[in-house]
Amino acid sequence: xxxxxxxxxxxxxxxxxxxxxxxxxxxxxxxxxxxxxxxxxxxxxxxxxxxxxxxxxxxxxxxxxxxxxxxxxxxxxxxxxxxxxxxxxxxxxxxxxxxxxxxxxxxxxxxxxxxxxxxxxxxxxxxxxxxxxxxxxxxxxxxxxxxxxxxxxxxxxxxxxxxxxxxxxxxxxxxxxxxxxxxxxxxxxxxxxxxxxxxxxxxxxxxxxxxxxxxxxxxxxxxxxxxxxxxxxxxxxxxxxxxxxxxxxxxxxxxxxxxxxxxxxxxxxxxxxxxxxxxxxxxxxxxxxxxxxxxxxxxxxxxxxxxxxxxxxxxxxxxxxxxxxx
Numbered sequence: 001x002x003x004x005x006x007x008x009x010x011x012x013x014x015x016x017x018x019x020x021x022x023x024x025x026x027x028x029x030x031x032x033x034x035x036x037x038x039x040x041x042x043x044x045x046x047x048x049x050x051x052x053x054x055x056x057x058x059x060x061x062x063x064x065x066x067x068x069x070x071x072x073x074x075x076x077x078x079x080x081x082x083x084x085x086x087x088x089x090x091x092x093x094x095x096x097x098x099x100x101x102x103x104x105x106x107x108x109x110x111x112x113x114x115x116x117x118x119x120x121x122x123x124x125x126x127x128x129x130x131x132x133x134x135x136x137x138x139x140x141x142x143x144x145x146x147x148x149x150x151x152x153x154x155x156x157x158x159x160x161x162x163x164x165x166x167x168x169x170x171x172x173x174x175x176x177x178x179x180x181x182x183x184x185x186x187x188x189x190x191x192x193x194x195x196x197x198x199x200x201x202x203x204x205x206x207x208x209x210x211x212x213x214x215x216x217x218x219x220x221x222x223x224x225x226x227x228x229x230x231x232x233x234x235x236x237x238x239x240x241x242x243x244x245x246x247x248x249x250x251x252x253x254x255x256x257x258x259x260x261x262x263x264x265x266x267x268x269x270x271x272x273x274x275x276x277x278x279x280x281x282x283x284x285x286x287x288x289x290x291x292x293x294x295x296x297x298x299x300x301x302x303x304x305x306x307x308x309x310x311x312x313x314x315x316x317x318x319x320x321x322x323x324x325x326x
Contacts, residue, residue, distance in 0.1 A: 011141065012116045012214075013061035014105040015053050017078065017123040018071035018095050027288040030311065031304045038285060039123040040077035044295050044302045049285070050081050053123040059134045060141065061119060064088070067108060069101040072246075087243035092252065098208075099228070099258035103221055104247050107232055110214045117144050118217060120210040126294055128281035133209070136277045140211035143180060143273055151212035151220060153183070153265070155204030155274040156282040161195035164286055166206035166261050168274045169198070183272035188262055204274060206261065207282060220271055224264040231255060 021028065021037030028041040039050045047055075050068075057066050070078050070091045082089055090105050102120060109116050119137060127133045133154070140152040155168045171184030186206075190198060212220075222229050235251035265272065285291040296305045 008062060010113065010116055011061050011065060011119070012109045012113065013057045013066040013119045013121060014069055014102065015050070015057055015066065015121045015123050016069050016098060016101055017050050017053070018069050018074070018092055018101050019124065020095055021124065023287045024285065024291060027291060027308065030308060036077050037074060040074065040081070043285065043291065044126070048081060050078070050123045053121055053125070054081075056130060056133065057119065057121050060137045067105045069105050071095050087239075089244045090237070091244060091246045093247060093249040094252055096252055096255045097257040098260040099221065099225060099263055100252070100255050102217070102260055103228060103232060104237060106214055106217050108237060108245060110218065114214065116214045117141060118212065118214050120208070122208050122284070124285055125207065126283045126285055132278040132280040136275055137209065137211065139180070140209075140275050143174070143177060143275060144211045144213060147174070147273060148213050149216055149271065150273045151210055151216055151271050153272060153274045154207045154209040154277055156207050156277045157279065158199055158203070158205050159281075161192070161199040162205065163192060163195045164189060165284070167195070167198045168204045168206050170202070170204060170274055170276070174273055179276040181274050181276070183269050183274050186266045186269055186272070188266060204276060205282070207277065208261065216271065220264055220268045224267040225258065228255070
């Protein structure tokens with residue numbers, strides 16, 4: 001389905017793949033035997049999470065208009081999956097959070113297509129039915145076209161009062177758009193009591209899949225984080241001999257770590273629309289127990305899942321003895 005729509009040439013995508021995946025490191029180390037972040041680990045389906053995200057994105061975005069926001073420290077891992085597209089790699093010298101990662105990619109897109117509409121995809125998530133998400137992304141592109149000053153979030157239906165997720169309170173319905181609402185509240189990692197309240201009130205989980213015009217994104221960032229755009233203009237993104245784009249080390253030495261949800265979305269709620277995802281199991285695979293639980297419940301349980309559970313059940317004294325011998 002994807003990019004057969006008349007305005008498909010204006011569609012761009014960004015896959016965020018520069019995170020360090022520290023919380024999932026015990027599991028990814030168990031599976032792969034090295035220190036790779038989770039997006040470069042084949043947790044399920046025989047492909048890395050980054051490869052899964054790429055397949056996900058190109059259902060709605062032309063393949064050559066998809067950028068990958070990366071971290072130079074992970075080069076040995078991302079080159080295995082992305083050796084075929086050097087001119088689509090936007091490489092940061094280090095991880096400075098999602099705000100800088102998103103803005104650097106948006107500036108590349110704006111230079112090539114100022115009228116672009118952009119979808120942002122995390123690289124480390126799981127959906128039990130990928131086509132439920134694809135349908136939601138298509139709806140989000142339509143919404144962004146009819147509401148060009150807004151940013152459209154995809155919100156998942158929660159299955160419990162999860163404290164580690166961002167929550168979105170749905171407000172007034174968007175006229176003529178089923179399952180789409182103005183955003184009335186945005187709560188990051190609530191207390192146990194607040195999470196229970198949000199769950200009971202029908203609030204949604206923030207999947208961090210976002211769609212909007214490149215101008216709407218940049219305006220939201222400029223409003224929420226004054227001065228960040230100017231810093232990027234002072235140190236433009238450059239291309240090397242193979243076409244790979246790289247962000248200046250000098251720039252990132254001056255940029256503070258900054259989370260897009262906390263620093264932009266939560267401050268710019270008047271710009272936000274949430275589109276409710278259909279019935280699907282979604283997880284950000286944020287910690288080992290959550291990842292193991294959701295992937296073990298999958299029809300095609302990965303090979304590592306049973307061994308991981310066995311390892312977790314071993315007494316601590318046995319694990320310590322094995323570690324000492326190693």
